[in-house]
Amino acid sequence: MTARTRGVPVADIERRRDALLVLDIDEVVLQFIGPFQTLLRENGIELHFDSYKLTGNARSQATGAALASAELDGLMQRLYAEQASRQPPAEGVQAALSALDPDVDIVFLTAMDPDYHDERRATLDRAGLAYPMIATERSKGGVVAELARRWDGPIVFIDDLPPNLETVRRSVPHAHLVHLMAHHGFRPHLPALPKGAHAARDWTDAEQIVRAILADAPKRRDAAATTTGRPG
Structure with a gap:
């Protein structure tokens, strides 16, 4: 492609x-990171800084489970769609x-x-x-x-x-x-x-x-x- x-x-x-x-x-x-952190929190997710990557560091505030890649990507796309007010x-x-x-x-x-x-x-x-x-x-x-x-x-x-x-x-x-x-x-x-x-x-x-x-x-x-x- x-x-x-x-x-x-x-x-x-x-x-x-x-x-x-x-x-x-x-x-x-x-x-980017600060605004994305805010967006994640709005959706009950906390961004941790345990390693140099987003995958695995975005975890549910309720369960501690890491966010699936597809869900993480979806929220990132939302950040870009709303970047005028967020970034x-x-x-x-x-x-x-x-x-x-x-x-x-x-x-x-x-x-x-x-x-x-x-x-x-x-x-x-x-x-x-x-x-x-x-x-x-x-x-x-x-x-x-x-x-x-x-x-x-x-x-x-x-x-x-x-x-x-x-x-x-x-x-x-x-x-x-x-x-x-x-x-x-x-x-x-x-x-x-x-x-x-x-x-x-x-x-x-x-x-x-x-x-x-x-x-x-x-x-x-x-x-x-x-x-x-x-x-x-």
């Missing part, structure tokens, strides 16, 4: 800068992206069910986050690789899931990887990050990391030109 994608085609995204910042949305741009922006994201916008192009890349593209687009727009968005079932590494072919400067990818960071590392080895998770509940069980990935505590920290990457890019370009004998 063909992976579904909705949003702006990569070829149609306006390139204004040399540098590109690609952002996951859930737990990076919009809060606020991550703390500090609007200010950070507004400050970075003059220096880097910004694209949202979400693995959310593409059927909820319109709800998410409206949610982001109301929050003043009107950057291009791609909602896809494809590997994020493949999408970032397509984007990287259009931008000549540094590529920065931010996600809350280490496997997604690893997928991008394999597809775009020169990409700079940043881990960011708005909710801290699962952090004690965080899997190892890919080698060289940065860990951001919050958006204040993430903005500083991105700025350092952008500032270092001309130095790397000059060093490469010196090594090859070509002008930068």
